[in-house]
Amino acid sequence: MLNMLHFSSLYTLNLPLKKYQMDDALFYDRMQFAFTITFHYLFPQLTMGLSLIIIYFKGKFLKTQLDKYNDAAHFWMKIFAINFAMGVVTGIPMEFQFGTNWAKFSELTGGIIGQTLAMEGMFSFFLESSFLGLFLFGEKLLGHKLHFLTGFLVFLGSWASGYLIIATHSWMQYPVGYEILENGKFVLTNFSALFSNPWFLPSYLHNQAASMVTSSFVVAGIGAFYVLNKKHLEFGKLFLKTGVVFGLISSILVAVPTGDLVAKNVAKYQPVSFAAMEGLFDTEEGAEIVLIGQPNIKEKRLDNKIAVPNILSFLTYNNWNAEVKGLNEFDESLYPTNIPGLYYAYHIMVGLGTVFIGVLLIASFLLYYKKLYVKKWILWSILFLIPFPYIANITGWYTAELGRQPWLVYNLLKVSEGASPTVSAGNTLFTLLGFIGLYLLLGMLFLILVGKIIYKGPNTLKA
Numbered sequence: 415m416l417n418m419l420h421f422s423s424l425y426t427l428n429l430p431l432k433k434y435q436m437d438d439a440l441f442y443d444r445m446q447f448a449f450t451i452t453f454h455y456l457f458p459q460l461t462m463g464l465s466l467i468i469i470y471f472k473g474k475f476l477k478t479q480l481d482k483y484n485d486a487a488h489f490w491m492k493i494f495a496i497n498f499a500m501g502v503v504t505g506i507p508m509e510f511q512f513g514t515n516w517a518k519f520s521e522l523t524g525g526i527i528g529q530t531l532a533m534e535g536m537f538s539f540f541l542e543s544s545f546l547g548l549f550l551f552g553e554k555l556l557g558h559k560l561h562f563l564t565g566f567l568v569f570l571g572s573w574a575s576g577y578l579i580i581a582t583h584s585w586m587q588y589p590v591g592y593e594i595l596e597n598g599k600f601v602l603t604n605f606s607a608l609f610s611n612p613w614f615l616p617s618y619l620h621n622q623a624a625s626m627v628t629s630s631f632v633v634a635g636i637g638a639f640y641v642l643n644k645k646h647l648e649f650g651k652l653f654l655k656t657g658v659v660f661g662l663i664s665s666i667l668v669a670v671p672t673g674d675l676v677a678k679n680v681a682k683y684q685p686v687s688f689a690a691m692e693g694l695f696d697t698e699e700g701a702e703i704v705l706i707g708q709p710n711i712k713e714k715r716l717d718n719k720i721a722v723p724n725i726l727s728f729l730t731y732n733n734w735n736a737e738v739k740g741l742n743e744f745d746e747s748l749y750p751t752n753i754p755g756l757y758y759a760y761h762i763m764v765g766l767g768t769v770f771i772g773v774l775l776i777a778s779f780l781l782y783y784k785k786l787y788v789k790k791w792i793l794w795s796i797l798f799l800i801p802f803p804y805i806a807n808i809t810g811w812y813t814a815e816l817g818r819q820p821w822l823v824y825n826l827l828k829v830s831e832g833a834s835p836t837v838s839a840g841n842t843l844f845t846l847l848g849f850i851g852l853y854l855l856l857g858m859l860f861l862i863l864v865g866k867i868i869y870k871g872p873n874t875l876k877a
């Protein structure tokens with residue numbers, strides 16, 4: 415998200431003071447948003463997927479009447495609630511940043527993004543938060559069937575939030591249904607176009623599957639922790655089994671069809687970003703897919719490359735010999751501003767996705783042959799992997815965001831045109847440092863609270 419090269423070059427070029435100050439402020443605006451949104455997205459990516467796993471446990475309880483499923487639902491509800499609170503606390507400053515640091519963007523595009531963002535607050539957030547209260551505290555009052563229903567509504571609210579946020583983001587990637595007035599403001603001419611936007615559905619499904627990957631690894635990882643420690647064994651096995659099955663399904667879905675579809679969208683609507691993310695400099699027929707290599711922007715080539723011929727053409731156009739356009743085909747003014755960042759973010763995401771499928775396939779195989787709970791190496795692997803879906807999700811978002819640079823609204827509004835003109839670099843740096851300090855404290859508090867719940871374990875059954 416940040417263009418370090420561009421930033422450092424400001425100091426070596428003799429830029430006029432005003433331009434220099436504006437670029438400086440823009441850098442901190444971007445850095446602040448990058449930091450706050452990266453930290454924020456650590457939480458919703460777990461809550462969205464976890465809400466589905468919780469109602470799965472509650473549904474299993476309704477079907478079997480076995481207490482362990484209800485206890486499992488209760489255990490994960492507590493972790494859900496803390497994550498949800500962290501998501502809200504870290505989400506609110508971002509809404510303010512639209513006004514403080516991105517006032518021009520809000521002023522120009524508010525007629526469009528205001529619709530979906532307001533709907534997110536009014537409908538999905540309220541749906542999720544009001545029913546979360548009932549889900550957490552209303553079981554005795556409501557009975558199990560209505561309790562399940564409140565859990566389902568929490569799930570619906572959290573997925574609807576993602577739906578509306580990604581509809582907004584998709585409009586920025588591929589603007590549809592708008593008109594630009596003489597004063598430069600965007601107005602919405604077709605509301606439904608926001609949701610039939612070809613960018614939207616693949617991106618939403620990819621994101622939701624990715625969120626399922628995170629929650630599955632967290633559930634399976636805590637299960638592995640209990641089994642390795644021989645504590646809360648019955649729950650450990652239940653979490654492990656559930657996490658591995660949900661994880662395998664979602665890891666496959668994240669690659670095919672959703673990952674494939676989002677990549678095809680980038681190739682179709684942002685071909686220059688596609689070339690950069692794939693590390694393709696020359697236009698090729700039968701283009702190779704790069705597994706490893708370092709982009710050398712100066713020489714316009716990939717160093718130390720390991721690539722497999724024809725695969726990229728096939729994945730992109732279903733034709734082994736199709737032509738895929740390389741970066742050299744485009745004018746440099748159209749290049750994404752941070753090609754190495756984009757390339758590495760994309761390759762880390764896809765590389766991790768491949769590791770997840772591999773590990774979960776082995777785990778499912780061992781589960782099927784009843785060996786999963788006794789093979790320590792796989793339990794350690796699953797436990798060790800807990801942070802990595804978070805990294806894949808974050809690098810996934812970096813891929814989308816760096817791919818769109820230098821545009822805020824693709825091909826229509828540049829990032830530099832969306833920042834607030836009157837906020838100084840010093841102001842933003844000051845608040846950024848404040849955010850870093852505060853979020854560090856919040857993060858520690860979060861880990862202590864969740865750690866305590868995990869340590870205590872699902873408490874009704876004896877270990």
Ligand code: HEM
Binds near residue numbers: 587617625628674678
């Ligand atoms: C395995 C193959 C995968 C492929 C081919 C793939 C492809 C892509 C592409 C092309 C984008 C950029 C879309 C854009 O510019 O808007 C993207 C974004 C993203 N990816 Fe992946 N991805 C894969 C795996 C993963 C994994 C394993 C995760 C996380 C567990 C993940 C999470 C994300 C997220 C959160 C985004 C941003 C939101 C979105 O555009 O949907 N991806 N992915």
